[in-house]
Amino acid sequence: MNKIDMKDLIAKYNDKEELYEIYKDGKFVGYLNDPLAIKEVMVKDIINEKETYFIPDFQRGYRWDKDQVLDLLNDINEWNPSDESLERYCLQPIVLKRVDNKYHVIDGQQRLTTLYIILKAIDESVSYTIEYQTRENSSKFLDELNEEEANSNIDYYYMYQAYETTIDYFKKRDKNKWYQKLRNDLTGAFFIKYEVFDQDGRDVEEIFNNLNAGKVRLTDSELIKAYLLSNIEDNNKNNKELEISFEWDRIERKLQDDNFWAWLGQKKISGPRINYLFKLQANLLKYNLSGRNKNKYKLDEKINSYRTLVENVSDKKDVVDFFQKSKETFMRIEDWYEDYETYHLIGYFNNVINRNNYDTSIFKMLKDSNHNKINFRSEVEKFILSDKVNNNNRSIQYERYDYLENADDTYNVLLLFNIITSINSMEKFNFSAYSKTIGKSKRYEIEHIFPQTDNDLTKNEIKDIINNLKSQISSLSLTQGNLKSMINNLNEYNFKEEYEKIVYDGTNSSIQNVNGLGNLCLLDSSTNSSIKNHPFIFKLHYIIKETQSNKNYILPATKNVFLKYYSNLSVDNLIWSNEDEDSYFEKIKDTINNFFKDKGVI
Numbered sequence: 001m002n003k004i005d006m007k008d009l010i011a012k013y014n015d016k017e018e019l020y021e022i023y024k025d026g027k028f029v030g031y032l033n034d035p036l037a038i039k040e041v042m043v044k045d046i047i048n049e050k051e052t053y054f055i056p057d058f059q060r061g062y063r064w065d066k067d068q069v070l071d072l073l074n075d076i077n078e079w080n081p082s083d084e085s086l087e088r089y090c091l092q093p094i095v096l097k098r099v100d101n102k103y104h105v106i107d108g109q110q111r112l113t114t115l116y117i118i119l120k121a122i123d124e125s126v127s128y129t130i131e132y133q134t135r136e137n138s139s140k141f142l143d144e145l146n147e148e149e150a151n152s153n154i155d156y157y158y159m160y161q162a163y164e165t166t167i168d169y170f171k172k173r174d175k176n177k178w179y180q181k182l183r184n185d186l187t188g189a190f191f192i193k194y195e196v197f198d199q200d201g202r203d204v205e206e207i208f209n210n211l212n213a214g215k216v217r218l219t220d221s222e223l224i225k226a227y228l229l230s231n232i233e234d235n236n237k238n239n240k241e242l243e244i245s246f247e248w249d250r251i252e253r254k255l256q257d258d259n260f261w262a263w264l265g266q267k268k269i270s271g272p273r274i275n276y277l278f279k280l281q282a283n284l285l286k287y288n289l290s291g292r293n294k295n296k297y298k299l300d301e302k303i304n305s306y307r308t309l310v311e312n313v314s315d316k317k318d319v320v321d322f323f324q325k326s327k328e329t330f331m332r333i334e335d336w337y338e339d340y341e342t343y344h345l346i347g348y349f350n351n352v353i354n355r356n357n358y359d360t361s362i363f364k365m366l367k368d369s370n371h372n373k374i375n376f377r378s379e380v381e382k383f384i385l386s387d388k389v390n391n392n393n394r395s396i397q398y399e400r401y402d403y404l405e406n407a408d409d410t411y412n413v414l415l416l417f418n419i420i421t422s423i424n425s426m427e428k429f430n431f432s433a434y435s436k437t438i439g440k441s442k443r444y445e446i447e448h449i450f451p452q453t454d455n456d457l458t459k460n461e462i463k464d465i466i467n468n469l470k471s472q473i474s475s476l477s478l479t480q481g482n483l484k485s486m487i488n489n490l491n492e493y494n495f496k497e498e499y500e501k502i503v504y505d506g507t508n509s510s511i512q513n514v515n516g517l518g519n520l521c522l523l524d525s526s527t528n529s530s531i532k533n534h535p536f537i538f539k540l541h542y543i544i545k546e547t548q549s550n551k552n553y554i555l556p557a558t559k560n561v562f563l564k565y566y567s568n569l570s571v572d573n574l575i576w577s578n579e580d581e582d583s584y585f586e587k588i589k590d591t592i593n594n595f596f597k598d599k600g601v602i
Contacts, residue, residue: 041193044183054102057133060222061155089189097196121166122175153249221275223306231319262435265350278305281326299363345376348419403515418557433553447523450576518585521558536576
């Protein structure tokens with residue numbers, strides 16, 4: 001939170017008009033004839049006043065996330081002015097206009113609402129109330145903060161999140177001490193209150209627009225909502241406002257579903273997610289207006305959806321129609337999400353890496369009205385055939401996928417194998433867990449099932465492998481007679497010989513193609529770093545443990561390959577052999593080829 005001083009609000013006297021011109025941050029706000037319209041108000045006084053603060057429908061909803069709430073809590077908690085300065089903490093300006101015995105909030109509703117929620121969370125009495133015009137029972141919800149209603153709309157979701165954040169914050173801190181700092185008579189917090197009097201002559205919406213002109217205060221989606229509501233025909237305004245608000249909340253709630261959001265291939269963000277939809281719709285609008293150049297139009301990921309709407313749609317009916325079309329676009333995306341096979345194929349497209357300039361975006365699918373299951377399968381196959389490995393061959397060249405030469409393309413094929421495995425087994429691929437597990441690395445990593453090499457192991461890596469193997473002996477289901485004693489007898493001096501006995505089962509033979517597709521799988525970076533260069537038996541145990549703990553998402557085909565699901569029944573479950581490699585490689589080929597052949601794609 002930035003501290004500001006009264007000097008940031010400058011009143012300039014105009015002799016000719018005998019009015020005050022009010023400026024904020026160097027920008028003209030409006031006129032008034034009473035310099036007392038600007039004054040400092042202590043938070044302790046606001047808390048005790050029985051005022052109603054009304055949030056008009058053109059305002060954004062409540063959107064403070066956890067970090068913003070924590071910033072405010074920490075600012076007050078760490079506020080420690082010197083005895084000499086007696087400096088107070090400023091909570092920024094609030095701009096108000098009294099209408100029908102209520103204060104209409106033009107600026108500052110996020111801070112007023114957050115303050116109210118914090119006071120409720122620490123069980124302190126608060127006399128003022130808050131009403132959101134778009135939320136009929138908002139004052140009741142804020143008073144009770146009922147968890148059961150928290151997911152009924154996006155405003156309540158953020159309000160309850162702020163409440164929980166505050167509860168958690170004071171589990172380890174003194175809430176009474178915090179509260180006393182907030183309302184201290186000499187050094188407590190205060191607002192700069194700018195009250196717009198009737199002499200100003202403007203309504204609150206006009207003042208709001210003037211106050212926010214030229215500032216990056218609202219997101220595109222919030223500006224679109226205000227623009228929509230201001231362009232509704234008067235004869236149907238109330239019903240249309242309710243309809244838009246209801247649909248807006250429904251779409252936002254769905255986008256807040258982490259699996260839906262990850263399925264779309266989006267990075268997790270705080271705040272509203274509906275602008276993703278408006279960016280798609282703005283691109284579709286420009287695409288439809290591009291005439292003969294339609295085929296050349298490419299998705300503009302940085303498009304300003306609000307500016308696109310204002311510049312290309314002026315008629316009131318068409319403005320409202322933009323939202324209707326956005327809703328229809330979203331319903332189409334929802335249909336794809338609910339269809340089992342389409343869900344997996346689109347999710348694959350949205351999460352593959354290194355697209356090689358192949359357009360796999362949702363936008364491409366939306367602008368093509370003929371997309372169906374067969375077309376989606378065909379698009380996936382074309383994508384695979386267009387990579388560097390296949391170079392537009394008429395069939396997939398599985399033997400050319402390699403860890404060293406074509407890692408990104410190999411990754412995409414392994415991910416596709418996992419996706420098709422999920423489709424065939426009716427086990428829904430968890431894109432939320434996949435996205436959460438990859439974290440900042442943006443992807444899983446390719447792991448060698450049979451260790452890539454032990455020749456380059458350092459002394460410390462050898463010690464780590466020995467210690468890990470010994471620590472797992474008690475929980476490993478060992479069937480070979482002397483394997484347990486081999487592990488027990490491991491040390492850094494006899495490691496090479498004994499390690500090879502465990503890895504190769506005494507045959508001293510490696511896998512035919514260590515870097516080929518038949519010896520590779522996908523693992524999250526955390527699991528991968530824990531088992532790299534370890535023998536198969538240890539990797540097997542670790543995969544089972546991770547699967548049971550649900551700490552990291554083990555992909556379905558990765559789990560299957562370590563459980564020898566693709567190998568013959570008579571195989572040795574403690575080692576990875578050439579026979580296992582061959583069986584796994586053939587399974588990858590058959591699974592992907594059969595998936596495409598089922599629909600006559602290849």
